[in-house]
Amino acid sequence: MHSFLKHLCIWYLVEHRSTMALPALLTRLLPLHRLFVLGIGFFTLCFLMTSLGGQFSARRLGDSPFTIRTEVMGGPESRGVLRKMSDLLELMVKRMDALARLENVSELHRAGGDLHFPADRMPPGAGLMERIQAIAQNVSDIAVKVDQILRHSLLLHSKVSEGRRDQCEAPSDPKFPDCSGKVEWMRARWTSDPCYAFFGVDGTECSFLIYLSEVEWFCPPLPWRNQTAAQRAPKPLPKVQAVFRSNLSHLLDLMGSGKESLIFMKKRTKRLTAQWALAAQRLAQKLGATRRDQKQILVHIGFLTEESGDVFSPRVLKGGPLGEMVQWADILAALYVLGHGLRVTVSLKELQSNLGVPPGRGSCPLTMPLPFDLIYTDYHGLQQMKQHMGLSFKKYRCRIRVIDTFGTEPAYNHEEYATLHGYRTNWGYWNLNPKQFMTMFREREVPGHPEQIHGNPWHCASLCEEPRPLTTT
Numbered sequence: 001m002h003s004f005l006k007h008l009c010i011w012y013l014v015e016h017r018s019t020m021a022l023p024a025l026l027t028r029l030l031p032l033h034r035l036f037v038l039g040i041g042f043f044t045l046c047f048l049m050t051s052l053g054g055q056f057s058a059r060r061l062g063d064s065p066f067t068i069r070t071e072v073m074g075g076p077e078s079r080g081v082l083r084k085m086s087d088l089l090e091l092m093v094k095r096m097d098a099l100a101r102l103e104n105v106s107e108l109h110r111a112g113g114d115l116h117f118p119a120d121r122m123p124p125g126a127g128l129m130e131r132i133q134a135i136a137q138n139v140s141d142i143a144v145k146v147d148q149i150l151r152h153s154l155l156l157h158s159k160v161s162e163g164r165r166d167q168c169e170a171p172s173d174p175k176f177p178d179c180s181g182k183v184e185w186m187r188a189r190w191t192s193d194p195c196y197a198f199f200g201v202d203g204t205e206c207s208f209l210i211y212l213s214e215v216e217w218f219c220p221p222l223p224w225r226n227q228t229a230a231q232r233a234p235k236p237l238p239k240v241q242a243v244f245r246s247n248l249s250h251l252l253d254l255m256g257s258g259k260e261s262l263i264f265m266k267k268r269t270k271r272l273t274a275q276w277a278l279a280a281q282r283l284a285q286k287l288g289a290t291r292r293d294q295k296q297i298l299v300h301i302g303f304l305t306e307e308s309g310d311v312f313s314p315r316v317l318k319g320g321p322l323g324e325m326v327q328w329a330d331i332l333a334a335l336y337v338l339g340h341g342l343r344v345t346v347s348l349k350e351l352q353s354n355l356g357v358p359p360g361r362g363s364c365p366l367t368m369p370l371p372f373d374l375i376y377t378d379y380h381g382l383q384q385m386k387q388h389m390g391l392s393f394k395k396y397r398c399r400i401r402v403i404d405t406f407g408t409e410p411a412y413n414h415e416e417y418a419t420l421h422g423y424r425t426n427w428g429y430w431n432l433n434p435k436q437f438m439t440m441f442r443e444r445e446v447p448g449h450p451e452q453i454h455g456n457p458w459h460c461a462s463l464c465e466e467p468r469p470l471t472t473t
Contacts (some may be wrong), residue, residue, distance in 0.1 A: 169205065252269065299377075375400045411423055
C-alpha cells in the first residue's frame with residue numbers, strides 16, 4: 001500500500017506539474033483510509049480463523065472446546081504466527097504515520113483558504129491511527145493468551161501422559177495369564193494387520209492394553225478407562241413369534257440373481273411353491289398353538305462365491321452337477337416357510353458386511369455382536385469365516401450349521417485325534433460338535449456311524465461345548 005501511494009503521488013505531480021496539487025491528491029485518497037482499515041481488520045480475522053480454527057475443530061471427542069491440540073499446530077508455530085501478525089501491524093502503523101503527516105499538511109492548506117472541500121471528506125488522521133493501533137494491541141493480547149493456553153495444554157498433556165504411562169504396564173493377574181505374552185506379540189506385530197490401527201492401536205503400551213482388554217479379552221480392564229460404554233451390552237431384540245409362510249415371492253428376491261446357479265435354484269423354488277404351502281399348512285395343524293420364536297439366520301453359500309472358484313454356475317446349463325443347488329434351494333425354502341428371518345450371501349464382500357468384519361486381514365474380532373442366531377454354510381464358507389472373523393469365529397462357532405451331505409466322522413472332525421492319527425483333511429479338523437453337521441439323513445440314520453446324527457439345529461447352547469476326547473480303540 002505504501003509503495004502504491006508513493007507511485008500514485010509521483011504520477012499526479014508529473015501530470016499536473018505543480019507541487020500545490022499534493023493536498024488535492026491527499027484529499028482524494030483519504031477516503032480510501034476507511035477501506036484500508038476495514039481491510040486490515042478483515043485480514044486479521046481471517047488469519048486468526050485459519051491459524052487457530054483448525055486446532056479447535058480437530059480436537060478429540062470428549063475434549064474441552066477450549067483445549068488446543070498441539071499435534072495439529074505446535075505451540076511455537078502458533079506463537080510465531082501471532083508475533084508476525086503483530087509485527088506486520090506495527091509496520092503498518094509506522095507507514096500510516098507518514099500518511100498522517102501528509103494529511104496534516106492538507107489541513108493547514110485548507111485552513112489558509114487554498115482548498116474548499118467538505119469536512120466529512122477528510123477524516124482526522126488521529127482517528128485512523130487509533131484504529132490501527134487498537135487492532136495491533138488486540139493481536140498482541142491474543143498472542144499472549146494463546147501462548148498461555150498452549151503452555152498450560154502442553155504441561156497438562158505431559159502430566160497426563162506420565163500418569164497413564166505408569167498405569168500402562170502389563171498386569172500380572174492370574175485371571176489373565178496370557179496378557180503379558182499378548183502385549184509382547186502386539187509390540188512386535190501390531191502393524192501386521194490394518195485392523196489393529198482401525199481399533200485405535202498406535203504402537204504405545206496403553207493402546208495395546210486398551211485393545212487387549214476392550215476389543216479382545218486377554219487383559220483386565222484398565223482402571224482409569226471409562227468402562228460404561230464397554231460394559232453396556234446391546235439390548236436383545238424382542239422375541240417375535242414365527243409364523244408359517246405360504247407365499248415365497250419375497251424369498252425369490254432374497255436369493256438374488258446374476259448367476260446361473262441362482263437362477264436354477266429360484267426356478268426350482270417357484271415350481272414347488274404349492275407343495276411348500278401345503279407342507280406348511282399341515283405342519284401348522286400338527287403343532288397347533290405351539291409358540292415358536294423367530295430366528296435370524298444367515299445363509300452363506302460358500303461354494304458359489306468367486307473366491308472359492310464357483311465352478312458350478314458356468315456348468316448349470318451344460319450338464320454339470322445340480323445336487324448341491326437342489327439341496328440349498330430346499331434349505332432356503334424350508335427355513336423361509338417356517339417363518340424365520342433370512343439373509344442370503346453368495347460373495348465374500350456380502351459376508352463381511354453382514355458379519356461386521358473390520359477392514360484388514362482378518363486378525364481382529366468383529367466390530368459388533370453377531371446379529372444372527374444361526375449361520376448355515378458349507379466348508380468353503382466355514383473356511384472364509386475362519387479367515388475373516390478373528391477370535392469371533394471361536395466365540396460364535398456354536399451358531400454355525402455346516403451343510404455336509406454325507407456327514408463327517410468324528411475321527412476326522414476331532415482336532416486332537418485327527419492330528420494324532422494323521423486324519424487331517426480339507427473338510428475335517430474343525431472340532432465342531434457333531435450335531436452341527438447337517439446331513440441328508442434323519443436322526444441316527446447315518447449308515448455305519450450312529451454317532452453322526454442330524455440333531456435339533458435350534459439348540460445353540462448345547463452345541464457350544466468342546467467335543468469329548470475320543471479313545472484310540
